[in-house]
Amino acid sequence: MKKLILPAFCAVALAAASCNNAAKEEKKDSVTAGSENMATTEAPANVLTDAEKAEGWALLFNGSSLDGWRIYKGKESNTWGVQDGLLHCIGSATDKSDMRGDLITNNQYDNFELVADWKIAPQGNSGILYLVTEEFEAPYMSGPEYQLIDDENFPEKLEDWQKSGANYAMNPPSKLAAKPVGEWNHTRIVLNKGKLEHWLNGEKVVDTEMWTDEWQKHKTTGKWKDYKGYGTAKKGHICLQDHGSEVWFKNVKIRELK
Template structure:
């Protein structure tokens, strides 16, 4: 199959990589087959909105073919994000901690919205979906709250409750563990509406919280974010998917403004 090379920007080339982490080993690392999700005859097509969704105001964040609408945070060079078999894919490595790793940022900003996506992780993986991200700091997590994505069962370090899948990272632990076994697809829904935040995982609401209240301010000032004054302060910002050195796949990523 022919490799799809993405156009460079800000001196960066977003390279293509393999689909693994629970996928069959025979898939070639350098190949791309857009839309070849091995669907059954009745399975819905990935990365396509229904007529009803379009009428309701949904828009695709990822089109399944290329990285249109995305760029690396602060336009830094990166070679870890690409498109593989209709999925948005980040390469994984236990040794590559170079400056060529980078978080992927939506071009557009969102204030009040509902976001949905499917995702799956490689074993021992760690990633996240951040929102209300601004680019005034060194890293996205310094401004944007994070919906945590992690291998709850096999991560090589001890996890606090606020680090587990579905958590509002370092602020609100998930009310239950709802992630599917590693290698299977999960479905995430994030709702942000005038500071009211909901995290859903596989149909379960796992976080329900309100930003910018006295309780929220106390949790920020006494926890991990006490030295990050910009954390959670923006009322509008970018969507960001995290490159944490782990292999991860996304599909069916869509968003609707509220």
């Protein structure tokens, strides 16, 4: 009997150990799967956290309408809309009609911090302008531009001051920080009493001072030498450029600085 009991006991023990190990592996797999799901879960777009609200942030795009925005100088346009919770500009290689137009905020801002996520179509070109006024034919005649472009595949040769993150035609980006075309990029613009910073995907790519002698020299010797109103306003609209390319925006937020 003793010889029979020992093997039987061992068999039971081995079976129990095997079950425990299987349970542990199953639990481990469950935890791993849960961690993977958590890692791939994105924060909701176009909403403010409680912390952001406390810091004074405001949404410029609500994810469902163009409330708070209008076309520059009130012209008609059919290129801007909302697509799947994204602010979307329709692209076209051939449509150069009068129905294309730049989108500006109803409100104007002077000292601010602006953030936005964006992606652009292959060979695309767009921009985020600020301090825009409506006394000229086009927004770029007054407002500085944070350049958005397909750096790698744009069909024309690009100067450094035309690449993503540049203060267009004024300050080239210190490094190329844009993600491959079609992926989301994160932009941050800080303007406070003339001190200007452009950030792209966590990298500071422009750090300059507006309205200084050096700034004035750049203006009067470069592309803007014949545009007397360029960069002169101390307060203006935020503008999203319709350059004929398809482009998407989300999480467009602003915080006014004192």
